[in-house]
Amino acid sequence: MRALSVVLNPLLFLLLFGYYYPSVTVRPKDGWKVYSSAQDAEGRCICTVVAPEQNLCSRDAKEGQLRQLLEQVQNMSQSIEVLNLRTQRDFQYIMRMEGQFKGLRSKFRQVEAEGKTQVNRNFQELKGKMETLQPLIPVLEQYKTDAQLIVQFKQEIRNLSMVLTAIQEEIGAYDSEELQQRVLSLEGRLRNCRSRLTCGKLMKIAGPETVKTSGTRFGAWMTDPQASPTNNRVWYMDSYTNNKIVKEYKSIADFVSGVESRTYNLPFKWAGTNHVVHNGSLYYNKVQSNIVVCYCFETGRVVTQRALENAGFHNVYPYTWGGFSDIDLMADELGLWAVYATNQNAGNIVISQLNPETLQILGTWNTEYSKRNAGESFMICGTLYITNSHLTGAKVYYSYSTKTSSYEYTDIPFHNQYFHMSMLGYNARDRALYGWNNGHQVLFNITLFHIIKTEDDS
Known part of the structure; x- marks a missing residue:
């Protein structure tokens, strides 16, 4: 009797053990199922078919994870864009305020030069200038907060990029359609393998x-x-x-x-x-x-x-x-x-x-x-x-x-x-x-x- 030869990819393993190792026990990973064991008519080998549970052959889990990660990246990109516009607006406002600050410094020097007679008049003028600069304080506070958020977003994007790279390395360069075809092909091989197994004797209940x-x-x-x-x-x-x-x-x-x-x-x-x-x-x-x-x-x-x-x-x-x-x-x-x-x-x-x-x-x-x-x-x-x-x-x-x-x-x-x-x-x-x-x-x-x-x- 010729030995059955089945070559399957990672989704299905056909494990063959020699005649001198009849007691070898297959211990599949979690989520994998032992379908059957086999021997030829002369008892020369034991064959154990191990396949993943049905839901493990689906790409839904990985595709769902990728979709979630992509949504996170898009959300963060939008947030960074908003922050960018806001910081540009605040920066322009600060530039305008910087000119007013320079004007204030000139006024202070003028007061020192002209003496006390001008103090009262210049003080009132300075007070008005300070009131116009008062809105700058919350803008500066917001600017600092936005800068911290940008740093956090950059770190999260780096983390997500690492996760995406790992997933890409794991699933390879195949697109979803090609992966689905490979899964269907492997399922067909599994059915063909099982069809070659005659009725068997109960060995174990798990x-x-x-x-x-x-x-x-x-x-x-x-x-x-x-x-x-x-x-x-x-x-x-x-x-x-x-x-x-x-x-x-x-x-x-x-x-x-x-x-x-x-x-x-x-x-x-x-x-x-x-x-x-x-x-x-x-x-x-x-x-x-x-x-x-x-x-x-x-x-x-x-x-x-x-x-x-x-x-x-x-x-x-x-x-x-x-x-x-x-x-x-x-x-x-x-x-x-x-x-x-x-x-x-x-x-x-x-x-x-x-x-x-x-x-x-x-x-x-x-x-x-x-x-x-x-x-x-x-x-x-x-x-x-x-x-x-x-x-x-x-x-x-x-x-x-x-x-x-x-x-x-x-x-x-x-x-x-x-x-x-x-x-x-x-x-x-x-x-x-x-x-x-x-x-x-x-x-x-x-x-x-x-x-x-x-x-x-x-």
């Missing part, structure tokens, strides 16, 4: 990042992994029962700030918190039943609904925290899934792959893990990962591969920051886990262990 704190202790929030890169709508479903209101937000930013774009009133209330949005439709468990409902957001109607045969419901086989979490609907790279338990499988977890359009079961796998002993679960690349608790100290304890119909015990810890996890769902587009953690909406980054595909692979 985080969480707290996105928002809202709602009750139990609920669900999600984005659509099938949506286009520009479609970042968020759906929010508070509580695990007695509710059928879904709130929609146009973006994560709107979600954080609480700016709703639309509200949907579902025809049936939901049970539990294990819902999923897939290709524009919401899939959820209808309350007090084992019926799965497919609701289309675009039409505002139920597309289809179907019962999961023999699936327990209404707290017969919930996760450890209860909450009518009997039926867990999820999506991954391979499609739509339902996770539940049946009497026929002795209350152990059953995995079924569903047709998204008809909800017919495409395949079913029986595990040996008790549904009531599971904290939460999620699917990645056709493998079900199960946590052993919903409380502090939980870890991913068990996994079941639908590809090989086999299981293994794992030991992947994750930080249950707010002590009670009532929803955990994987998003294949974001390569992240969405969680509802005791009234906090959180995100976990994940690291997958990949097999690299090459053009030689069939």
Whole structure:
């Protein structure tokens, strides 16, 4: 198998480590995200794809800083111009006053020469001259103040020039348009790199990042992994029962700030918190039943609904925290899934792959893990990962591969920051886990262990 060779510029690093260094840990800088790790079929190398968070690829921050600095320079230039005009005016006034001062000196000499007889008359004349010079005092004071301001402005301009020079050196001689094209090119390379990575095995869960704190202790929030890169709508479903209101937000930013774009009133209330949005439709468990409902957001109607045969419901086989979490609907790279338990499988977890359009079961796998002993679960690349608790100290304890119909015990810890996890769902587009953690909406980054595909692979 030929090794994958990807050459990217500073916005993306593909780090390769030799076979003899499998334990090397990549520690990206703040704001950078580990997308995945990989090895070839013979285990000769580990590949870790590290890329910046989406907002770091934007020029907005630097361009905004440059705009602010340029505005400061323009403001100071205008202020200096005003001061310059004022000091020129004051200087001309002072020149006129200087002539009058010289005249006063002559008068004083004349008084000394002519004696006391002329003192009274000349004193009155001098008094009048002094009154005409009285306005000169505030002008001189203002002149001194303006001179100090000019010195300060000059120093600030020197400082700004240094900052502008540093930014110019950092971003180089490229204009904004060319930089944007380079960013788009790098993003394309990143997508191409990721497309060469096959479905991988979960290795690590990092985080969480707290996105928002809202709602009750139990609920669900999600984005659509099938949506286009520009479609970042968020759906929010508070509580695990007695509710059928879904709130929609146009973006994560709107979600954080609480700016709703639309509200949907579902025809049936939901049970539990294990819902999923897939290709524009919401899939959820209808309350007090084992019926799965497919609701289309675009039409505002139920597309289809179907019962999961023999699936327990209404707290017969919930996760450890209860909450009518009997039926867990999820999506991954391979499609739509339902996770539940049946009497026929002795209350152990059953995995079924569903047709998204008809909800017919495409395949079913029986595990040996008790549904009531599971904290939460999620699917990645056709493998079900199960946590052993919903409380502090939980870890991913068990996994079941639908590809090989086999299981293994794992030991992947994750930080249950707010002590009670009532929803955990994987998003294949974001390569992240969405969680509802005791009234906090959180995100976990994940690291997958990949097999690299090459053009030689069939």
